[in-house]
Amino acid sequence: MTTHSITDLPDLTHIVAEQPDPLLFATVSGAHLYGFPSRDSDVDLRGVHVLPLHDVLGLTPAQETRSRMWDAAGLEMDLVTHDLAKFARLLLRPNGYVLEQLLSPLVVHTTPEHAALVDLAPRLLTAHxxxxxxxxxxxxxxxxxxxxxxxxxxxxxxxxxxxxxxxxxxxxxxxxxxxxxxxxxxxxxxxxxxxxxxxxxxxxxxxxxxxxxxxxxxxxxxxxxxxxxxxxxTTLPTATDATPDLNDLLIQTRLRTADL
Structure with a gap:
């Protein structure tokens, strides 16, 4: 049975470039990831953005999640991105959605931080x-x-x-x-x-x-x-030991992107 790949989709890199804050990664989720897209399926693009340091340090709550749906030349797009801090909290909840988004093989955009998150993924898996x-x-x-x-x-x-x-x-x-x-x-x-x-x-x-x-x-x-x-x-643990490393990655990423 056919498994779909990123080459089955139109070029989505311009969408990454249009985002107001830098993205650590963007992947395709939904029916394309699950292996049963229809001819008229929308494209579910998911990712992680990094808010500017002044947005997360101030009194005004930052917009941790951004979502948008629109028609792109006849293709229905559904874009959702989370700030890294919220994404990290979801990973620790635990939440299967975000793990699948992180590990999706349908990669539109990646960075070293994305690779670091992927490396942590095995330690985030729990019986829960x-x-x-x-x-x-x-x-x-x-x-x-x-x-x-x-x-x-x-x-x-x-x-x-x-x-x-x-x-x-x-x-x-x-x-x-x-x-x-x-x-x-x-x-x-x-x-x-x-x-x-x-x-x-x-x-x-x-x-x-x-x-x-x-x-x-x-x-x-x-x-x-x-x-x-x-x-x-199952022999999966009941709790993750990756929290300190995930926290360090968040802090280091915030500091690295503070002047971008």
Whole structure:
């Protein structure tokens, strides 16, 4: 099954250059990262910016998160960046979203600080990341049951398999086609990926030979049980030891960029 790469997307470097503060990195997330983009999928660009020193030292709260959605020559763009301090706090929460953004292979912009964050990532992984993936799976499953759309159904499978793989292998893998090669899953998931490629908001009910709802429900429940088993047997630590190094990286980056 095809895995997408950054070369499948238009040149996004000009967007990085347009940002008001320097970016430490920018990567593509969303359906392109997860391995099931549609022809009409938007591009989710995620990154980390560094606020000027005077913005974080003053009395006025700084804008730690910036978000923007717009149409770029017919391509819907969704850009979200966090200041490094907020991103670091999210990494320590723990938060699977930001780990996947940090480690996305679809890199639009990188720096030595990005590389330093990537080097710290293995030490940021904990057994508690299962909460993120279990909770996200339940949210997407409820959305699927309400709408019948393929997108939330594929998200449900994706996050469950990512969580299982993380707990077993200590590796963050967000690409669903790759996960299907590493974690046992129903055979029909590949067909769902192919079907979604034709339409971002396609419905399961429109597919010929689609599995019955009860069949899918049973498969999802089995994956939840597998996730729980992986949680009980994982050798991931319950806490990270990378906090001091992450703090040092934040301080050093603030000081280095103070005069830029």
């Amino acid at each position: 990341h299962v909460r993120h993936y279990r909770g996200f799976a339940k949210t997407q499953w409820r959305l699927f049951e309400r709408t019948g759309e393929l997108k939330p159904l594929l998200y449900t499978f994706r996050v469950l398999l990512t969580g299982i793989h993380l707990l077993r292998s200590h590796e963050v893998q967000a690409d669903l086609p790759t996960l299907l090669d590493n974690v046992p899953a129903p055979d029909y998931v590949g067909d769902l990926i192919t079907a979604k490629a034709a339409a971002e908001h396609g419905h399961l009910a429109t597919l010929d030979g689609a599995p019955a709802h009860q069949h899918i429900t049973t498969d999802i429940e089995a994956l939840h049980a597998t996730l729980t088993e992986a949680e009980q047997s």
